[in-house]
Amino acid sequence: MTKNVIASGHRLHPLSVRVMHWTNALAMVVLIGSGWGIYDDSVIIHGVYFPKAIRLGSWAAESLLWHFAAMWLLVANGGAYLVYGLATGRLRERLLPIRPRDIVQTVRDTLRLKLA
Template sequence: MHWVNVAVMLVMITSGWGIYDDDVIVRGFHFSPFWRLGDWAAWSLNWHFAGMWFLVINGLFYLGYGFATGRFREKLLPIRPAEIVRTVVDTLHLKIAHEDITVYNAVQKLLYIIVILAGIAQVVTGIAIWKPVQFSGLVSLLGGFQTARVLHFAGMTVIVGFLIIHVTLALFVPKTLWAMLTGGPKLKPRTRVEGGHAT
């Protein structure tokens, strides 16, 4: 599921850049053709609206699984501010522990929550700019069509920012890559509770 997500996310992001370039939001900044998916805007748009289905279906499975099994509650909560500071300081000193990769540290938890929320926000702002008349109430809630469009762009930058941090840190801790590729180590629930970090 993770790798379907990766592929679909890359499709959504790069095709989104192709659509963005038709009318830039940040004046003076556009993506050169190398970074766009689709020969030109129509194909970027078609990629975007095809990828949409895969993303939504995959996303629903992921959220459904996360909530139904209690995985989110167990792995992502609670987050303590002091723990975040400690992990950031440790990371900046290149001390990335990860003795037990089944336990997320505070920064990981925070980043995963941010990216899950950003993903949901992308769906909501995406629906608003896709159907601004049928869902005009949603558009005015978001502050108007152009604001919704900017928010959709901002959500993309949050997700891309997450991906950069996520991939960089994963490369620092090679053993997580194996888990990412195979879907994670299979451990008994009890060993999880006994893991290194306080959860």
């Protein structure tokens, strides 16, 4: 049994949510890689550079284009997630029952690496 399948055989997250989460992961990788390219054009800490193999963009302007493209992908994906959550009721079902006490307990469990 995989992690995202509960005992009854149903997936924990629907396909659309999983696609949106992986789209966010891709956008974050692009943001990090392009951020390294932007940083290398105007180094703040002298002697700290990122290798060309892990940077996205060969110079600052090109890296900025990648950075803004990933930013808009992240914004559009967030908007799609919000619309999907409102339309299906998933947002209300998953987020509104959360109380501040539950958030504090989840943070404590996460910091102790006790994830359900």
